[in-house]
Amino acid sequence: MLSDSRYNMTREFTMKKFYKAIEDGLVDEMLVLYLKRYNSTLKDTYTTSSCAGRILVLGLDKEEQKKPNLFVGKWHRTVKLKEVIEKLDEKKYDELWLKQEPFIIHLVVKDLGGAERVLNAKKEAGIKRGGIINLKEGRIIIEILGSSYMAVPIKMKDNVLFNKKQLTILVKKANQKVKRNYKQMWKFLKTLYKEMKKK
Numbered sequence: 001m002l003s004d005s006r007y008n009m010t011r012e013f014t015m016k017k018f019y020k021a022i023e024d025g026l027v028d029e030m031l032v033l034y035l036k037r038y039n040s041t042l043k044d045t046y047t048t049s050s051c052a053g054r055i056l057v058l059g060l061d062k063e064e065q066k067k068p069n070l071f072v073g074k075w076h077r078t079v080k081l082k083e084v085i086e087k088l089d090e091k092k093y094d095e096l097w098l099k100q101e102p103f104i105i106h107l108v109v110k111d112l113g114g115a116e117r118v119l120n121a122k123k124e125a126g127i128k129r130g131g132i133i134n135l136k137e138g139r140i141i142i143e144i145l146g147s148s149y150m151a152v153p154i155k156m157k158d159n160v161l162f163n164k165k166q167l168t169i170l171v172k173k174a175n176q177k178v179k180r181n182y183k184q185m186w187k188f189l190k191t192l193y194k195e196m197k198k199k
Contacts, residue, residue, distance in 0.1 A: 004110075005138075006136075006138040007138040010108070011046050011108070014046060014048055015039060015046065018047070027050075028052040028076055029076070030076065031052050037193075038192075038196075045107060045110065045118075045196055047106065047107055048106040048108060049106050050103075050105045051101075051104050052182065053076070053101055053103040053148070053181040053182065053185065054074055054178070055074075055075045055174050056072075056074050056075075056100075056101065057073035057096055057098055058072065059071075059072050072093070072096060073087040078175040078179065081164075081167060081168055081171045084098065094157065095153055095155065095156055096153070096154050097151055097152060097153050097154060098151075098152050098154045098170055099150060099174075100150040100151075100178050102146030102181050103146040103181055103185040104146070105145075105185075105189070106141060106143055107141070107144070108141055108142075109142065110139075111138075115142060117195045117196055118144070118195070119142070121188065121195040121196075124191050125188035125192075126184070126187070127147070127184065127188050130144035147184070148181040148184065150173065154170070
């Protein structure tokens with residue numbers, strides 16, 4: 001069938017890119033083992049670009065547009081107050097923001113039956129955000145997003161907007177959110193694997 005041929009071709013191409021990305025250190029370390037297992041043992045589905053979620057100090061211009069090399073700080077873990085404070089010396093951006101971003105998982109499935117199983121896993125894991133973003137014969141793309149998110153400006157021009165006590169509260173909140181994010185992500189991924197193993 002044409003749809004099977006298209007699916008197999010795109011899967012093979014994507015898997016080559018996936019393993020090259022692992023070699024280049026471009027895949028979030030905490031996801032590597034899971035993604036390898038998912039992609040090697042499940043033949044009617046595979047993953048594309050995915051992120052486990054992170055805490056950022058992000059540089060923006062005055063129009064709140066992302067700038068080249070915008071990641072002043074990036075951590076796929078909880079962060080220490082001193083790590084954030086060190087980034088406040090950055091002077092090449094109009095604004096610095098402290099952000100916590102949720103996980104985002106992109107999956108490809110072969111048919112609508114596979115899409116239904118992904119969405120069942122999403123529902124069972126209590127994930128509210130996500131759905132089918134591309135629907136073509138032999139290649140259905142689904143995006144799943146965590147719900148934990150935070151974005152706060154912490155520096156405008158040369159002015160730090162919060163004192164150390166207030167920054168401590170913000171960093172603590174970001175850490176709480178990133179922990180919640182990882183817990184939600186692993187619940188979904190475990191549920192997903194079980195669901196996709198079903199015939």
